[in-house]
Amino acid sequence: MSQTIRFGVSLEESLLRQFDRFIVEHRYPSRSEAIRDLIRERLVSREWAVGKEIVGTVTVVYNHHVPGLNARLTDLQHHFCGSIISTLHVHLDRDNCLEVLVVRGKSREVRMLAERLQSVRGVKHSTFTMTTTGRALR
Ligand code: NI
Structure with missing residues (x-):
């Protein structure tokens, strides 16, 4: 302190x-x-x-019936697995899924992951929030 x-x-x-x-x-x-x-x-x-390490969340809502969408999202997450600490999946209804990714890394990398997920065809909505690791703040 x-x-x-x-x-x-x-x-x-x-x-x-x-x-x-x-x-x-x-x-x-x-x-x-x-x-x-x-x-x-x-x-x-x-x-x-300044590109220091940040933590954040990426939230995506999508229809899991869209052909190839699940595979595309999984592929992307494996590609960026170094930046993803945890994921949460909720089956919202018969069609829609909500996924929350807790991310950590250089702001540029995690932003890139967020943008790549957002632009996948079939993703209905996506948000990206950044916060701090808290280490530099009291
Ligand atoms: Ni689901």
């Missing part, structure tokens, strides 16, 4: 008023907590930008 340090911040009154409204809207307990969160958010997006 690192030490907590207090520091002063000067800002225009109007900006501070906007910030205080933001704090109320997002139900932050204090200005300090809101500032910590904003700093972490900025640092996390920087990790993505």
Whole structure:
């Protein structure tokens, strides 16, 4: 655990008023907590930008009756198996499947995996979320 340090911040009154409204809207307990969160958010997006290791999830929804689709998705996942930590498969109904992949690796590689999965014919919807390994943040 690192030490907590207090520091002063000067800002225009109007900006501070906007910030205080933001704090109320997002139900932050204090200005300090809101500032910590904003700093972490900025640092996390920087990790993505500089190509550090990230973790994330890729979610795909598809119709498993589409010929060759299951095989194509499995092929891709084996190709990128170094980036996939875990997968979860849910049979949503008679036709549709939901798959969630937990991914870890360089942001460029995992993004490539996400884009490749997204562009497979028969995939109805796909999302990719990135977060941080948490190691660089307190
Ligand atoms: Ni299924």
